[in-house]
Amino acid sequence: MPTNITLVRGDITEQDVDAVVNAANTSLLGGGGVDGAIHRKGGPAVLDECRRLRAGHYGRGLPTGQAVATTAGRLAARWVIHTVGPVYRDSGGDPALLSSCFLESLRVADELGARTVAFPAVSTGAYGWPVADAARIAVEAVRGADTAVEEVRFVLFDEGAYAAFAAQID
Template sequence: MELTIVQGDITTVAADALVNAANSALLGGGGVDGALHRAGGPEILQECRELRRTALPQGLPAGEAVATGAGRLPARWLIHTVGPVYSPGLDRRSVLRSCYTSSLRVADEVGAGSVAFPLISAGAYGWPLEDALVQAFSALCAADTQVEQVQLVLFDAATAALAHEVLSQD
């Protein structure tokens, strides 16, 4: 698998699948989740509502992933995963890493050869930026997947620079 770091807006990245840092309700929200829902259009929300009505009545648990169509996004699928909320007193790193590996497993199931990820849990969920990057790279680099290309899409230049620094330490 080829892993690249990209600075930009994930809603504009062309890939077979984009990953959404969703909340467990799957009904849109703020940050990356809201941006992807707005850019993708109402079809995504309709599919998420159907998932909640049928397969996921209690919502999507943290660390797990599920796919829907991508609506008007430049992708075929949108893979939703729920990151853990950061808590200094609890070690939830394995749940955060599971977001990446579960998303890749779903990507394999739908046949995606390329996947673009945001940095999960590093926004509203408060995960410290450097450790969020460490957990992302740890999970992605160790993953057993058929996905050929993975992009970690980071919104700002400072985060992209930090990601290059963290990756070079690995």
């Protein structure tokens, strides 16, 4: 379990942590929301590594609930850990799939030696997961994780998401 879980209302691309987690799509090639912001701010190095991943082991894309790391390019972080959250309506709201995003991201962080990791509210944007439920699943997963990560920082873009996560931390 991480020694410290913190909340920040702000922009995940501005976080000075070892690794930021990207709410990626299966293509790993960028998209909207957090994914697009990380790719834009991280620059071409992030996309180049994602293309190499797609040309190799992830030729069909990154499966839902899995995680993989790349450089962070121009971000303050050292690494980007890409995870694909479930689409709520397609997954039937399966909490195990969403939980896996956090657990797998922490597993990758441990492999990298990352001690500070910033997560967005995975699957709550275009993927439609209800924010309060996603916050519960995320916090439970992180609290129950066997990890050497010392700080997990949930970086929430808006007040509603921040409040939903704060309700789980208190």
